[in-house]
Amino acid sequence: MMKVVGGPYDSVEVEKKVSLWWNQNRIFQKMVESKKGAELFRFLEGPPTVNGFMHVGHARGRAMKDVVLRYKTMAGYDVWRRAGWDCQGLPVELEVEKKFGISSKKEIEEKIGLQKFVEECQKLVDFYLNHWRNNSERLGLWLDYDLAYETRKRDYIEFVWWALKEADKKGLLTEDFKVVPRCPRCETSLSSHEVAQGYATTTDPSIYVKFPIQGKENEFIIIWTTTPWTLPGDEAVSIHPRNNYTKVSVRNEVWILAEQLVERVMKDLKVNQYKVIDVFPGKKLEGTKYIHPLLEEVPAQSEHKGKFDHAIICGEHVTLEEGTGCVHTAPAHGPEDFEIGKKYSLPIFCPVSGDGHFTSEGGKYAGLFVKESDSKIIADLEKKGLLLKASTLEHEYPFCWRCNTPLIYLADKQWFLKVESVKKRILEENKATSWVPDWAGSSRFEDWLANSGDWCISRSRVWGSPLPVWICQKCGNKHVVGTLKELTKEAKTLPENLDLHRPWIDEVVFKCGKCGEDMRRVEYVLDCWLDSGVAHSASIDYLKDKRLFEILYPYDFITEAIDQTRGWFYSLVFTGVILFDNSPYKRVLCQGLMLDRYGQKMSKSKGNVIWASEAMEKIGADPLRVYILWKSSPWDSLSFDYDETEQVKRWLSILWNIFSFATTYMNLDEFNPNELQIEKIKEHLRPEDRWLLSRTQSLVKNVTANLDALYLNQAIRDILTFITEDLSRFYIRLIRRRTWVEKKDPDKQAVYATLYESLSTILRILAPFAPYVSEELYQALVRSNDSNAPESVHMAVWPRAKDEWIDDELEANMALINDMLEKVYTSRQRAKLKLRWPVQTLYVSPLEEKVKRAVEALKEIFLDQANAKTLEILEAGEIPTSVNVRVDLNFQEAGPQFKEKIPEISSLIRKVDGRVVKQEVFKNGKYFLTLRNKEIVELSPNLLVFKEELPENLTASESSYSKIYLDITRTPELLAESLAKEVLRRAQIMRKEMNLKVDEYVDVAIKVLEDETLGTLQTVKNFLATEIRAQKLSILQKDLELSGEAYVKEWEIDGETITICITRLNKID
RNA sequence: GGGCCGGUAGCUCAGUUUGGUUAGAGCACACGGCUGAUAACCGUGCGGUCGGGAGUCCAAAUCUCCUCCGGCCCA
Incomplete structure (x- = not known):
């Protein structure tokens, strides 16, 4: 049985439920397992600095990462997605200083002691790391957190050392002067x-x-x-x-x-x-x-x-x-x-x-x-x-x-990595890198690379990877340590349980190989950009086991914000070229910055920072993700505005409501998608069904292409437009009546099969963007019926666009029909004709041949949506016979050409039937007029003005494709139907207010005042009874007899008071 | 001072690669309509010196040059 999606969409509620379910059922792990052995997609996570909290700017980058990774997973790749955390550096130290109430390095040494200070740094990192992991998971970013790399770990630091030793071997590690701003008091x-x-x-x-x-x-x-x-x-x-x-x-x-x-x-x-x-x-x-x-x-x-x-x-x-x-x-x-x-x-x-x-x-x-x-x-x-x-x-x-x-x-004196000898290779490697957008790599990053100087990697601080350089106190001999083994084997003094951080590492002393004196470590730590810069290898146990390195390096994809031009993008390519002579990444998506709603940079001092946790609590992770991805290109800056997220929530609500509608009726009719696939019911598909299937496939095609190009906003925009325009606004409205038919009607089955096909496809392409709500709806629509379906939407296979279902002509025809329908609505509005009131005849005068074909092909839909009884398709340029066409000269144009002949031509042309002239002009592009002196004048369209005189019963409007005439004559039959629909609508409102089940039967009594109204309603009694689901329907002029279960309401319809009484048959449970 | 990005309706954005009919959406606002999926939705209207100037061209939001404003990075 189809599980019914009920209630209004509550993002936060859904996400709580789904994330609990994911955890209990180990969905992430299962998803990873299911792709083992598939082709690899290698993603390298740029480690966030775990200092401070995650704000919506971080959330933006993380949402982008997740979309790509989920998409690639569904597309069949085994995605390498190890999480990572950048743990060391000045910001951590500054916060710890604040905690101790001190403000300089001197005070750390004198008042706190390095050991206590570093221990406090570790604790602070633990705290923030926990925060970051929780919020990343809450956002739905699926990374391998259990095996996350941390730059503060022993193995990691060891790799940094190894990298420096390699650089030293190549003569790239040097000591040199650097001019730095310095506080003489804090030293x-x-x-x-x-x-x-x-x-x-x-x-x-x-x-x-x-x-x-x-x-x-x-x-x-x-x-x-x-x-x-x-x-x-x-x-x-x-x-x-x-x-x-x-x-x-x-x-x-x-x-x-x-x-x-x-x-x-x-x-x-x-x-x-x-x-x-x-x-x-x-x-x-x-x-x-x-x-x-x-x-x-x-x-x-x-x-x-x-x-x-x-x-x-x-x-x-x-x-x-x-x-x-x-x-x-x-x-x-x-x-x-x-x-x-x-x-x-x-x-x-x-x-x-x-x-x-x-x-x-x-x-x-x-x-x-x-x-x-x-x-x-x-x-x-x-x-x-x-x-x-x-x-x-x-x-x-x-x-x-x-x-x-x-x-x-x-x-x-500082320590540097020299750039000159590797610069050429770095530039070459960058040329071979695919950048999105292109200018980020070809202009901006290249400019940075070309102008980059030697990289100062030493910092006179405490909390960082120590510089692995020991200098002889006597002869100045330099010793660079590359591995732990080297350290433990060769050190003269070695503290027990050595932590590689300061101050412990400073106690390690070597014996100088040249003069035998003590060698002491140069008391610098390293720039934390060097830590993250070697993540390509340090994160995968390179020193212990090269197997991962061999399959992962270089990585397929990285994505970070544009400010990483001077940061991670640079440190990666620099170290990659130094160590392995190539760039560690093949493709980069460069993200724009997040600003506040006024376009100002978010900063603590301005107080305009929006924290990710707050946003997720307030609007939910899915709406946050969709909003962020939808609003601008990944590489453009984005002004975050809570008000605008409301719109996104409304769109997701529409999606939710579509599913609510679909599952309600499918459940009611016991529709089983596994028994009734599209193929089986093909001959019952109506044009609108084939249209939706075609549109769905076109959508899949576009979304896939946009995701491949990393145009994430285009992809999600296409999906949202499809949901609101094609599904909600058009298809659902169109097929509603077909779902009301009783029993297992094949026409209804066709609707269900079509809708199921489209909805189950939508879920899969939406899943990377809005992982929670997609999962919830997938469980209801798909999994509740099919235990063989993948357990989670995130384990489902990315749909392949079925080209054979795409019917471009049908899509184009439908677009034309919609264009014309708009014109019908315009005409109705001008004539003050509610859409609920049917009209008799609709004339279409196509301006192009393709319009005629479209109207012929989709005549029924057109009539239905226009609420008209008959359709007259005229020839191109033809005008309904009851319309009088007058023709005259366009004096402004014709004047200069004909001069003194104007009065004669004008009086002659006015006497001709305008309809004939118009048709002639439309067909041949000109009309010939014979003057009294037998002279033949050629009149081109620009010289003529046509004026249509509509009879009272017609109203017209024109689009770029066609002209539409609407016969608004109100016959007794039409009036009766109109009245019936007015009554029906109110009765339906009452049913809803009574909380009746959709298919529940009732007794109905209607009291009217006028004889005429009574007579009119009698003619549509059967129609009303069926539509209101009335077992008994009476239309009276006397007062109603009321029972206890009756719900009565008085309505004003066209100036007359009509009382409707609905009686519940079943007791409320 | 240099590099890069952006400037289009009150707001948020498409459109610029490849010049071509009347520059489009959504939101907001006004009026009307629809509704047994709907705290929804639909239509109509209002709203544009396409930042400014010059040039090329039959034709410029789109190409070129200059310039102003905002942002990022570098000096």
Whole structure:
């Protein structure tokens, strides 16, 4: 027996029920089992950082993953879908710091202790990991969670080490300087993210300094700076190669600066008399040497004698918005300075230590805090006559977000993976990768790759994979550890039960192979992007057993948000090429970002974040998924708006109601889908049935193609349109009457077979998008009848489109019929004719031949839906005989052509029967008129105007395909039928209000006031009795005798009061 | 400053690859209708300088150039 889908659609309720059922019956495991041995589809899960909660943006990416994986599974693949979690990194540390009420690395070491701190990080990760797994499962994302990989696990870290050792063998692991923003008080470096949140307005010195040009008397290059303390570290002056520079004569001196800035600088320096003596492009200055302005104060500078040390160099980064266009360059104190310094092989001279004090290399300033040195340096410059002006400036400068200390940029030793030698391979591999959308790979990612520099992989933090590098304290010998085995075998001291994290790993000491001294670990941890970047192999036990690697690598598919261009997409391809010389992924779906309803980025500080758990509780996982997938292309940004999810819920409700309708009647009629397949009842299929079957197959075809192309929104949109337009709006409405027929009528059986076929197909293609509701409906419609059917819709086979069922002509004809029906409704509305009132005749005047064929083929549907008795199909361009057609000239067009002949032509053409002219014009494209002087005039359609004069009983409307005339004459028979339908409708409302079963019989009495009404109703008594399911039907003029079970209601119909009384026959149980 | 994405009705989006009839949907709003699957649904109406400017072309939302606004990434 068909299980009936009842009640209104309650997504949350359905999902609770289904997920319980899934768990109890181990459906996920069974699904996985059932695909063992099939062709593999290899998916690599990008591990979410398990820090913080899952928001709807995360849910979006996870919904996309799930759609693809479920689809591929149903399509017959054995899908590799191991879950993974990114556990380490700064965000976890920051949250733990907050928990302890501290805010710097220094405090971790001094107040908490590394061990306690790391243990707390582990606990926090446990907490969030649990949250993420629960919410992912609630969302319906089916991954293999039990075997999930975690970047904090021993085996995982071991692989990261192995990868670094491989990189080292290839000469790609190096130590180098990097300029990083640093808080001198917390003694820690800050990430760019941290820097961004600490900008504030502050007052700093603003000084102009003259740098004497070597070998020239009184010639200077003029620079401007707000950080005098960086002058001891100055190594060069940068100028823009393509901007013009000038030599300006001031008093007895020559100054060099950018042409464009001369006026402004002179004004600022209060120099009134000057003369520009030369103008030339900056490039010409390259290599010009100057004397370091603090050479005497900072003796270490005199050792810098390279080709470009203390020289003018060229840099595209030089702007002409402030200063002099000549930029003092200290490679150790600015990222841009550092970059250009490397290009010109300048020394990375950093006379400042991590706490912001000058070291002994700072000469005269040794021991001074940088900010305190500013005034001393200014005074020294003044003394030497090199200072042009010292004032102050208000500007934006970054401060430490924790302690509000101004940040300083310092060069620091860090570890890098070198990119140069592998870049070509990475670019090649990226070209071979399939990106959706294409531009994400071919433009955006390629641009990033082409411009990427060496990857700084070291972090001066605690909670991360430790850098596996040990350095000899004496001779500087370097030892990179690649495996645990190597560690345990070769270490000189090894703590018991070694945890690979800090602080335990820091206790491991090696003996130097060269000099025998102790080797200690370099106290860095690794960038967490390196952790996730090796997920391609670290997640599958590569070091222990390569079998999985051999079948999985490279993976078929990954999908993450567009911001992973610089993150995971990059770290994957980088490590893949380094280790295995190819990219770990073949295809990428790039996801857009999730914004709030106003298009603003969601952020905690704005307070506009929508958590996934909240959304799922509020609207349910299915509606959330469908909404997210439906609203925009996967790669476009999406503004999340709760109000809009209502629409999606309504659509799913329609689906639910369709099933409610279908299962109710199928159950009532004991329809058995297994006995009655389409093939068996083929000859009873009506055109609308064949149409629905055709539409269903077309839909399957489109959805499959869109899923293959990863146009997920197109796929779900097509499904939703089919459900609302084709099924609900059209087919169900059309076949409703056929389901009311008693007994096992083949015409009704055809409806059921058709509906069953279509609905069971829809469920399967909807399953990846809305897994819960699809399951619930599948269990009711399919599984309740067929114990041989797959246990779950997610174990069912993806439908293959049956081309032989697709009838393009039928679909096109039906579209034409619908177009015409719209016009009928328009006409009815104009004539104030309710659709419930039948009309006698409908004339169709097709404008194209195909319309005629469509109407002929689907005449019955057309009449039925239009509620008309007879249909007259006219020839193309023909007009019903009762319509008078008048023809006249289009004077605007005809005037210039015929000029003085116009009056005659006009009077002649008016006398002709317009119908004849119109038909002639329609057939031949022209009409010939003979004038009194025998001249023959050719009239083309654009010269003529036709005016139809409709008789009172006709109303007309026109579409691009046809013209429709409706005969609205109301005969007594039509009036009787109209009245019957009015009464019927009200009786049906009453039945519903009485909560009668659909097929329950009743007694009915109808009281009318007018004799005429009584007579009219008598003529349709049988019709009424059948439709209301009245065992006894009486139509009276006297008062009704009421029994206790009777339900009575008075109605106003066309100004007359009609009382309907319905009596229940069966007792209520 | 560079790269990429987007800008179409009050709102959310199609359409742009490949130029071609009157630029389409849904929501919202107004009016009307339908209803024994329906807290549903249907019709009609209202609503458009296709961000702006210039160009190419018989023809531009669509191609080219410039420009403005928003977003992401990089400097």
